[in-house]
């Protein structure tokens with residue numbers, strides 16, 4: 001969107017159908033950027049996501065002396081790998097609110113050693129990073145908190161790393177383990193490195209994305225269930241030549257939900273049966289709710305039926321796409337319960353609290369627990385101005401409440417501060433308006 005208004009008014013839409021070409025996956029884009037920067041050789045990246053989160057990663061790499069070019073105006077980039085150590089040893093890096101940038105970069109920079117500071121938007125300074133910092137510092141890196149202990153901003157100095165066994169807690173964010181896994185080959189020059197997970201590991205499918213991409217860059221990680229991961233000595237990242245970024249499966253959820261609520265069929269292109277992203281399992285929840293799903297190698301289509309069934313399920317494996325289910329619950333035939341979603345509280349906002357507050361504005365009855373939400377839809381949705389808390393997913397999933405479902409009509413929905421979608425999907429509202437046949441512009 002070129003000019004962001006302060007708010008967008010979405011009129012109720014009778015029907016949603018059509019097809020959408022998805023932007024690239026945020027999780028894959030930022031991992032590939034860092035791996036390509038660490039690798040030997042140049043990597044051509046096809047269809048990189050263009051958004052705030054990838055922008056902060058690209059800018060940080062540039063400041064660190066990594067050379068990259070964009071191919072014209074396209075989404076294709078070439079990153080010239082620095083081969084294990086970045087050329088610039090002192091930098092002040094702005095990380096916005098991108099968890100996929102600050103966490104892996106912290107580990108990589110701490111292992112390399114140098115004098116770096118990492119900071120972000122105010123919310124980033126409330127998002128935990130202590131488990132990662134503790135794991136690294138126990139291995140001899142030197143990371144200090146310059147604000148509140150356990151949170152960014154961070155200062156990294158030159159430490160004396162000696163890591164053969166590292167331990168990290170997995171129950172706050174899987175990104176801490178991802179960060180250590182990505183940095184492990186930089187530590188494993190002369191000896192193997194084993195990373196152990198302490199306690200429960202959440203958001204597990206994101207670790208599978210990490211392992212998959214590390215392997216594409218030529219490093220093998222031996223895996224002992226979800227408990228421990230070993231990188232043998234002497235491995236280093238090498239460019240795969242060129243690598244393609246799949247469409248974003250979390251972004252797909254909004255369009256598939258639109259097809260599910262308001263008739264469909266709605267097709268998303270760029271992600272499908274062969275996806276490496278856990279969020280494609282969103283379609284399993286849709287199927288439980290009675291939605292008809294078809295899938296090809298590189299596309300998914302959703303078609304809604306007479307009504308949507310309420311759902312009661314554990315959503316720990318798809319924390320981002322599960323927000324879409326919470327809004328779909330407004331259209332279901334009974335009370336839905338989303339369980340095991342405690343990590344929502346430490347993301348772009350406290351998403352459990354924000355979701356409960358905004359669903360209530362539309363007339364839902366919502367019970368909020370430490371790690372769950374229970375949502376009972378109203379007889380009829382009521383018009384509401386939705387606050388988005390600088391959270392792209394709040395803005396995107398609440399657009400769905402403007403759709404007419406089989407059991408209840410959509411409401412007039414005002415989305416406040418719609419520009420927050422720029423974190424992962426700058427053109428979201430144009431794409432939504434096309435599918436929802438909603439005359440936004």
Ligand SMILES: O=C(O)C1=C[C@@H](OP(=O)(O)O)[C@@H](O)[C@H](O)C1
Pocket residue numbers: 026027028099100172173174175178202203206319320343
């Ligand atoms: O590794 C990743 O790419 C991500 C992991 C998840 O975070 P947590 O592991 O903190 O749940 C997810 O919510 C985030 O959007 C992206």
Ligand SMILES: C=C(OP(=O)(O)O)C(=O)O
Pocket residue numbers: 097098099100320347348393424
């Ligand atoms: C939690 C999210 O982002 P981040 O990568 O910053 O953790 C998200 O995109 O929903």
